[in-house]
Amino acid sequence: MNDHEQFTVVPDGGLTTPAGFRAGGLHCGLKKVERYDLGAVVCEVPAAAAAVYTLNAFQAAPLKVTRESLAAGGKLQAVVVNSGNANACTGKQGEEDARTMRAAAAQAFGVEEHLVGVASTGVIGELLPMDKLGAGIARLPERVKLDGSDDFCQAILTTDLVQKMICVKVTVDGRPVYIAGAAKGSGMIHPNMATMLGFITTDANIDADPLQKLLSGVTDSTFNMITVDGDTSTNDMVVAMASGLSGSAKLAPGHPDWEAFAAGFRHVSEYLAKAIARDGEGATKLVEVQVNGAASIEAARAIAKTIVGSSLVKSACFGADANWGRIIAAAGRAGQPINTETVDIRIGDISVLEQSRPVKFDEERAAEYLKGDLVGIHVDLHMGTHQATAWGCDLTYDYVRINAAYRT
Amino acid sequence: MNDHEQFTVVPDGGLTTPAGFRAGGLHCGLKKVERYDLGAVVCEVPAAAAAVYTLNAFQAAPLKVTRESLAAGGKLQAVVVNSGNANACTGKQGEEDARTMRAAAAQAFGVEEHLVGVASTGVIGELLPMDKLGAGIARLPERVKLDGSDDFCQAILTTDLVQKMICVKVTVDGRPVYIAGAAKGSGMIHPNMATMLGFITTDANIDADPLQKLLSGVTDSTFNMITVDGDTSTNDMVVAMASGLSGSAKLAPGHPDWEAFAAGFRHVSEYLAKAIARDGEGATKLVEVQVNGAASIEAARAIAKTIVGSSLVKSACFGADANWGRIIAAAGRAGQPINTETVDIRIGDISVLEQSRPVKFDEERAAEYLKGDLVGIHVDLHMGTHQATAWGCDLTYDYVRINAAYRT
Structure with missing residues (x-):
């Protein structure tokens, strides 16, 4: 059920x-x-x-x-x-x-x-x-x-x-x-x-x-x-x-x-x-990062949160840039075990990395998808059976504006 | 010497x-x-x-x-x-x-x-x-x-x-x-x-x-x-x-x-x-966070880096806002021991918090200081003798611009 x-x-x-x-x-x-x-x-x-x-x-x-x-x-x-x-x-x-x-x-x-x-x-x-x-x-x-x-x-x-x-x-x-x-x-x-x-x-x-x-x-x-x-x-x-x-x-x-x-x-x-x-400050879209195939639930959660919290990933989502390098680099700094040879990444339904190798993809279609108000990022580590999902938003000019001039 | x-x-x-x-x-x-x-x-x-x-x-x-x-x-x-x-x-x-x-x-x-x-x-x-x-x-x-x-x-x-x-x-x-x-x-x-x-x-x-x-x-x-x-x-x-x-x-x-x-x-x-x-992307100033009186060198470093890395502290530095609440909140989430009753915070030479109690300060003088190209934030935890300094920069519109539109 x-x-x-x-x-x-x-x-x-x-x-x-x-x-x-x-x-x-x-x-x-x-x-x-x-x-x-x-x-x-x-x-x-x-x-x-x-x-x-x-x-x-x-x-x-x-x-x-x-x-x-x-x-x-x-x-x-x-x-x-x-x-x-x-x-x-x-x-x-x-x-x-x-x-x-x-x-x-x-x-x-x-x-x-x-x-x-x-x-x-x-x-x-x-x-x-x-x-x-x-x-x-x-x-x-x-x-x-x-x-x-x-x-x-x-x-x-x-x-x-x-x-x-x-x-x-x-x-x-x-x-x-x-x-x-x-x-x-x-x-x-x-x-x-x-x-x-x-x-x-x-x-x-x-x-x-x-x-x-x-x-x-x-x-x-x-x-x-x-x-x-x-x-x-x-x-x-x-x-x-x-x-x-x-x-x-x-x-x-x-x-x-x-x-x-x-x-x-x-x-x-x-x-x-x-x-x-x-509804995060300045956000124009919801970003959902799903990590599958992690060695533990802690690893899945830490990697998903690190990706969704990365200022560079967030900026790329704002700019509709299918920048998978930032996604994999964020995954790599989460302090969790990763097999660097077995990572798949999808942005929406567009595969951009398979077994840690770049996939040729339609950049225009990816940009079109990233312009929507919901961005899904899917990472499969192929190391185990654990999964987690984290949510965040894009990093925008408005976030800076709201927080730079807040108390005044 | x-x-x-x-x-x-x-x-x-x-x-x-x-x-x-x-x-x-x-x-x-x-x-x-x-x-x-x-x-x-x-x-x-x-x-x-x-x-x-x-x-x-x-x-x-x-x-x-x-x-x-x-x-x-x-x-x-x-x-x-x-x-x-x-x-x-x-x-x-x-x-x-x-x-x-x-x-x-x-x-x-x-x-x-x-x-x-x-x-x-x-x-x-x-x-x-x-x-x-x-x-x-x-x-x-x-x-x-x-x-x-x-x-x-x-x-x-x-x-x-x-x-x-x-x-x-x-x-x-x-x-x-x-x-x-x-x-x-x-x-x-x-x-x-x-x-x-x-x-x-x-x-x-x-x-x-x-x-x-x-x-x-x-x-x-x-x-x-x-x-x-x-x-x-x-x-x-x-x-x-x-x-x-x-x-x-x-x-x-x-x-x-x-x-x-x-x-x-x-x-x-x-x-x-x-x-x-x-020279960080989009930066208009250097931010230097010094933590004194920490219980260990690890605590001093973690707290200094958490403060200097906080998007909210960085935005406040860009906006020249003497927002000590963001500084103390960042210190509190660094995962390190803190005595919540004994924290002093200075922004430049302006004391804004003493023994965790707000100090009345000249907001205009603080804003003037924060408009400079070097912002010093000093935190004394009064828990020990360890100290560390971390460096970063402000978070600006240009950071978002540079990283939103990068590959294209």
Whole structure:
């Protein structure tokens, strides 16, 4: 059974499609322009929850506080997010502010503090304006509603150009179970304004432990396989919440519908990851690098990420140049075992290298393909059976423009 | 004694200033435009020699052949270099061509084959036009002369805008000893046209073994501490040749003038490394990142290189934006131990972070400093006594332009 038989995408579905969830957003004054900068996802009941966090040593204050909440019992009932200020590198005061933010949300939504998660994205090194934030949080309950998914998505955007949301339906014990996700990008790091944040809701009946294992595993092959500029934010976080209100029996590995649920969950994560890559700062196209025949999964992932992260490969994709030399050279510096005599490379369906030997190909057809908005690069190492896919975007004048003149 | 008392820079000195060396270049037709594309450095006598090579798994054919020559007896008498074609990813035929190139040079200069090194830079995946190359090599002896350093430098350039050469004088046993170097960039990889190549000549009386140890050690803190775009060429190589004709006694660690010689050798390497970084594709300035107070030399180097290689830090340098959040975030993702409470950051002499707390600074003065052609970033981790410096350049529109439209 392939993935597409295991789940269906719900047109116009969003974070609040899974039973029990509401969401919303508003403008509280953290962004100077009149755009939403505060949002929340709230569940009717304490939801089994899981999260993955940035590996950056400078983990921002809200991540520490969310981690504490999850450690208390593996459940969340509300997640509150602000954009415009990352509350990162803000010391003890920043941690205190993140706790105050959590307490204010707990009071506003009438839930216990350890059931609240918090996230922030925006300027590094500035303290949160707690008066504005507190007033905004007090107004959140009236804004949080069944049709508030779009408002929430707007509230978490920074340099993103488009909102990123998806919902899929799977069948568990003969009943529909929904899995939805929303995310923001638009780079692995943009400390002054951006960060990757992901929020996944489901009405599946699942405990925190299998949910965490699923999220961690899926993140390794989705959110952790994208790169816009090779940097890693201090604030990256993906949170998953399961309300259990679908009415099915407990889901866990071994349940006959587990694979379908996991496939749907994976699709939501992969969709969001690709959407973040495609909407990377300045990007004109999504670049997908698939590595096959690697000696290990680590090698496949490292080589795929090195290729998709190479500034030269990214520039060539922008310029529609079928420059396979840059692809093979990036593969060669990934620090992984490679048989230098057995590499195949395809760009789209155009073979450019076979058994490490150049293939004569139609340059014009290749340039035409590379001008599209999705570029697929396929590398077969012929060393084993492992494969991985990584996603990124092209490197453009706009990336330089956006990041050269950012704070000013 | 500091470095500057141990050696002096020789104005207008070049590769042929050390006794015994001649150099030259000519156009043999590998480049389409009428620019030099073939050069050689030749010594009167077999010179003690050492080399360091790219770590890329796809090591180009000329590197293998040069390695074989050095393995035969640790001596080289001639090094022949072409630009315009990298002879990389060219399989068995490429290796055969590199050997033919070596044999042709050996015949032209009347030396044994194992005394010849070869290097190539240019397009990947195309076979060398051996007829043009062979005819060019036959003409090289008449072009190789005492005042041929500039011609040689021209012959090895690709996208480089300026030639990179230096000569220093040290005193050994009361006699002058010269150390000279020439290099090309202008990125860690530009598989279609560029590569880092370095050539160092000296008339010091030194054996291959201590010369190799010195070159390897110095490379770790000079050539290996620069990055233009994070990529690593298949063709990178630095070759050092010592004629021994200065007339001094054997130099080796323990000799009273060894430290002076090593300091001069290091200065030549560092000068060339910085010149390559400053002339990186599209660069408008040299960026120097110094990390102090690291727990280990590995940590200091990894953090310095991660900061100088960050696309966001590079973009901010281009935009003259004193964006310390990007600096600290890059430090945090280097995979090295960091105390997140004790980091100081200076941009030039402007303190922007102390003990991980933002410092109010004069943004205008910082922007003014960042508009200069040398940007110094100083990070003190307060975790130990180790330090490292890395060099790079800013990320500019021109980098994207050059690399988006390269082969066409």
